[in-house]
Amino acid sequence: MRRIAQTVSLAASVVALSAAGAWAQEPLKIGLVTVLTGPQAALGQQVRDGFQLAIKDFGGKMGGRPVEVVIVDDELKPDVAVSKVRTLLERDKVDFVVGPVFSNILQAIFKPVTDSGTILISPNAGTSNFAGKQCNENFFVSSYQNDQPHEVMGKYAQDKGYKRAYLMAPNYQAGKDSLAGFKKHFKGEIVDEAYIPLGQLDFSSELAKIAAAKPDVFFAFMPGGMGVNLVKQFRQAGLADKLPFFSAFTVDESTLPAQQDAALGFYGGMTWAPNLDNPQNKKFVQEYEAAYNAVPASYAMQAYDAAQIINSALKATNGNTADKAALRAAIKKADFQSLRGKFKFNTNGYPIQDFYVVKVAKRPDGKFQTEIAEKVFTDYGDTHAADCPLK
Numbered sequence: 001m002r003r004i005a006q007t008v009s010l011a012a013s014v015v016a017l018s019a020a021g022a023w024a025q026e027p028l029k030i031g032l033v034t035v036l037t038g039p040q041a042a043l044g045q046q047v048r049d050g051f052q053l054a055i056k057d058f059g060g061k062m063g064g065r066p067v068e069v070v071i072v073d074d075e076l077k078p079d080v081a082v083s084k085v086r087t088l089l090e091r092d093k094v095d096f097v098v099g100p101v102f103s104n105i106l107q108a109i110f111k112p113v114t115d116s117g118t119i120l121i122s123p124n125a126g127t128s129n130f131a132g133k134q135c136n137e138n139f140f141v142s143s144y145q146n147d148q149p150h151e152v153m154g155k156y157a158q159d160k161g162y163k164r165a166y167l168m169a170p171n172y173q174a175g176k177d178s179l180a181g182f183k184k185h186f187k188g189e190i191v192d193e194a195y196i197p198l199g200q201l202d203f204s205s206e207l208a209k210i211a212a213a214k215p216d217v218f219f220a221f222m223p224g225g226m227g228v229n230l231v232k233q234f235r236q237a238g239l240a241d242k243l244p245f246f247s248a249f250t251v252d253e254s255t256l257p258a259q260q261d262a263a264l265g266f267y268g269g270m271t272w273a274p275n276l277d278n279p280q281n282k283k284f285v286q287e288y289e290a291a292y293n294a295v296p297a298s299y300a301m302q303a304y305d306a307a308q309i310i311n312s313a314l315k316a317t318n319g320n321t322a323d324k325a326a327l328r329a330a331i332k333k334a335d336f337q338s339l340r341g342k343f344k345f346n347t348n349g350y351p352i353q354d355f356y357v358v359k360v361a362k363r364p365d366g367k368f369q370t371e372i373a374e375k376v377f378t379d380y381g382d383t384h385a386a387d388c389p390l391k
Contacts, residue, residue: 028065028314028321031088033081033099033109036073039199039225042254043101043299044073047123049292050300051098054307057287062307063314074100078108085109089116095321096121098306101299102223103127103146103174104198114138117324119331121310123303126350127173128180132387135348138324140331142306143298144271145350145382146174149248150181150221152269152355152376157217157246163188166215168206170226171195178221178248184383191215201229207237219246227251228258235262251360253297256368263360263368271351272301272340273358273370281339295369301339312336342379348388352381 032051034044048071055067070092074081081100088094089112097113097120100106106125113120114136126141157165165188169175179193191213194206210218218239222230227250234240245251245266253274256263274285274295284304288296313330314321321327332345344352355377358370 026065026319027068028062028319029068029070029092029094029096030310031085031092031094031097031099032069032071033074033085033088033097033105034071035076035101035105036071037075039201039228040076040101040223043124043224043297046254046297046299047099047101047303050288050296050303051123051307053284053288053291053300054304054311058307058311062311063317063319065314065319070094074102074105074109076102076105078104081105082108082112085112089113089118094118096310098123098303098310100125102172103177104172106130107173110136110139119324119327121306123306124299125174128177128382128384129173131348131350131382131384133389135385135388135390137328137349137390140309140345140349141351142309143302143351144353144355145384146177147181147184147384148355148377148380148382149269149271150178150219151184152357153219153246153248153267154182155185155376156267156269156357156374157182157219158186158188160217162186162216162244164191164215165189165217165219166191166194166210166213167219168194168196169221170198170200170223172198175221179219182219188216198226200226203230203233207233207239211237211239211242215243217244217246220250221248222250224255227255231255231259231266232262240265249298251370253295253369254299256360256370257294260368261362264362266360267373268358268360268370269355269376270298270358270370271353271355272298273356273372275369275371276340278339278341280337281341284339295367305336305338305340305343308336308338309334346381346385347390348382348385349390350382350385352379354378355380 034047072084103125251263251266312335316330357373359373
């Protein structure tokens with residue numbers, strides 16, 4: 001019986017090795033969906049560069065399989081994104097879809113990807129609806145739930161004793177989530193809650209209204225080129241000397257090269273900053289700056305971690321992507337060392353992690369970056385997870 005057991009065990013090992021060997025011959029295909037044109041392209045470029053840097057660090061392989069990344073520009077147009085994603089799924093037969101940056105694009109591509117059985121990993125967009133009742137076993141997020149970075153600043157404003165706040169965001173899902181997040185912990189008066197068209201670049205009218213309202217604090221979610229213009233115009237209008245500028249994704253490493261001194265001293269809410277003190281982050285920042293001659297933003301960090309999520313799962317499955325249940329289980333374990341330190345998945349596929357207030361600073365080498373100012377939340381999971389039926 002012992003010999004039979006040994007024979008069976010040996011046979012099973014041979015089968016496993018043969019299967020692993022077979023998978024190792026097949027390239028792993030990943031579709032990377034990001035915005036690479038227009039004023040918001042700086043964000044998408046950070047996602048692309050952070051993801052590709054991770055692939056390079058892995059030696060071009062994940063789970064022993066050579067990696068092919070098919071990069072598509074969603075152009076920040078939902079219809080274009082859907083068309084290109086269908087090509088990724090139907091023609092390119094990708095094993096994973098990673099993306100996008102903006103929540104309106106996530107809303108558009110979510111169903112085509114998850115309905116196909118393909119795993120979708122968002123390196124940035126994390127809307128409230130997909131964190132709650134519409135959560136999906138094929139959807140994971142390497143960033144945060146959209147509300148959370150804004151909750152940081154609402155809590156910070158409340159703790160600092162500010163009584164009257166003026167809020168502003170673009171009129172789309174992430175903008176609505178952002179202001180909802182700020183208001184979750186801020187109990188003072190909301191002087192105004194202004195929603196503006198996505199892509200607006202002239203804020204003269206809005207700044208006049210802010211000056212007239214005389215709030216104690218101003219909070220804005222204004223990503224990419226919108227944030228560049230808002231910060232410059234806010235400073236030029238003299239408002240920076242009169243009230244604190246709180247934000248998320250408005251002053252970060254994707255916008256600071258254009259904002260520069262205009263953003264100095266402005267605050268944001270985030271899970272990370274380039275100066276976060278851990279060995280893996282120091283290595284990442286050094287490698288990123290050497291490769292791309294730019295300071296990495298959270299978009300690059302989250303894209304790097306998205307690649308780490310895939311890599312860790314494929315190590316556990318020996319490169320097998322056909323067994324979706326095993327692949328999902330391996331992803332859920334989050335068996336990797338996040339650049340931000342603490343990281344684990346909640347039941348809804350969104351992270352549980354620490355959150356900080358970060359502040360814009362100028363480095364001795366003349367470059368600008370955000371730096372950790374204060375931790376606000378520890379091991380913080382989003383509240384929408386309670387509505388997710390996944391366990």
